[in-house]
Amino acid sequence: MKYKKSVYRSLAMVTQLGFCVLTPVFLGIFAGSYLDSRYGTHLTLGFLILGVLGGGRGAYAMAKRLIDQDAKEARIEKEEHWKKALSDGEGGVDRPKTKSCIFKPESEHNQKGEMS
Numbered sequence: 848m849k850y851k852k853s854v855y856r857s858l859a860m861v862t863q864l865g866f867c868v869l870t871p872v873f874l875g876i877f878a879g880s881y882l883d884s885r886y887g888t889h890l891t892l893g894f895l896i897l898g899v900l901g902g903g904r905g906a907y908a909m910a911k912r913l914i915d916q917d918a919k920e921a922r923i924e925k926e927e928h929w930k931k932a933l934s935d936g937e938g939g940v941d942r943p944k945t946k947s948c949i950f951k952p953e954s955e956h957n958q959k960g961e962m963s
Contacts, residue, residue, distance in 0.1 A: 860913055867909055871901035 875898025879891030 860909075864906055864909060867905040868902035871905065872898040874898060875901070 872895065875894035875896075876891060879894030882888055882890045882894075
């Protein structure tokens with residue numbers, strides 16, 4: 848299920864990125880051609896350049912926001928994993944619950960040795 852979520856998210860990101868870049872470019876061309884036809888100027892190229900710059904800025908902002916969001920989700924997922932691991936007892940040093948039969952203090956060894 849996680850795979851499908853990432854595929855759909857990537858598809859949505861590519862679509863948004865395309866619209867984010869193309870919309871300012873087309874608006875710049877439209878505004879420049881309108882002003883050219885109405886006032887007889889040559890502003891289409893200038894508005895096209897402004898549209899490309901605006902689209903690039905929008906794409907950069909969107910990509911940065913998505914990268915930051917992915918990093919935040921990864922950090923939260925990692926924290927949840929560690930909390931779960933620590934609560935289950937997987938991620939730490941386990942200590943014996945009862946006294947060890949292998950390691951006994953020297954005084955007990957000497958007492959048993961003297962008795963026999």
